[in-house]
Amino acid sequence: MTNSFQEKLGQGGYGYVYKGKLRDGQLVAVKLLKNLKGDGEEVINEVASISRTSHVNVVSLLGFCFEGSKRALVHEFMTNGSLEKFIFKSNISEANQQLRWETLYNISLGIAQGLEYLHRGCNARILHFDIKPHNILLDQNYCPKISDFGLAKICPREESTVSMLGARGTAGYIAPELVIRGIGGVSHKSDVYSYGMMVMEMVSGRKNIEVEVDHTSEIYFPHWIHRRLELQEELGLRGITNGEDKGISKKMIIISLWCIQIDPRDRPGMTQVVEMLKGSVEALPIPPQANLVIPHVKSPRSNYRQQLAAAIWCYFNNCMNLSEILS
Known part of the structure; x- marks a missing residue:
């Protein structure tokens, strides 16, 4: 199928992906998995989720191999690969041109x-739990498809x-x-948060955490862009050539800021997100800045655990000053 694994499409912590062709001529992507946990x-x-x-x-999942130590998934082939190649400045080359704002919106x-x-559309609800640019694949027309359901929960x-x-x-x-108990229950709103962080990266063309910026205040992009929106300052985004581009970028920013609210109850569901994307940017209110507040509990030990969990989450997400949490 892969002609002895001749053409590698990509790799990650899961293993390698190779280009293949079925007997009927259909192109496929074959993901060989390694370092798997348990059985x-x-x-x-x-397989259970995507099927x-x-x-x-x-x-689309076209087939899989689960024989002995061999583990492989066969997906439809996506001509343009993953989204991350087209949004981060360090990844964009002559082969991967910067996408227009209309394309990013779509x-x-x-x-x-x-x-x-x-x-909402499946018989059972599927929570993905790993929405990020690397797991969004693009076909020849830049139509996005969600992939990699290895962490999904049905x-x-x-x-x-x-x-x-x-x-x-x-x-x-x-x-x-997902890390701090007491903030809210784990639900489909957890995917909404990941989606918001990803859209923010699509808008900015950089990782949300950028340590190589000139000013410390610009390290965490969501806080920086929120402040600019409140002050009605120019957003300074790349490739804005007309009023339509400006409206699209502002709409995507406001929606992503709603999606990354700390309390899951404050985030919209994906049905509402779709409606917001299709609606007018003038109708979108600017959300409050997403700040982490640790709920106090009666037990000092439990409260310490809460603070420690918050510190760990903030460390891995680099979203705020740890002294603000541990003070």
């Missing part, structure tokens, strides 16, 4: 529609929260309730 839980998880789906913004809308389907649609034994996801995109 290959991640493979079973992905339940059928949506234009969710990647990608953000497509991802939102895919997540809305996973949360739950009944009527359940609003799920129980979790530990945090899931990638540093920088993990919702605080």
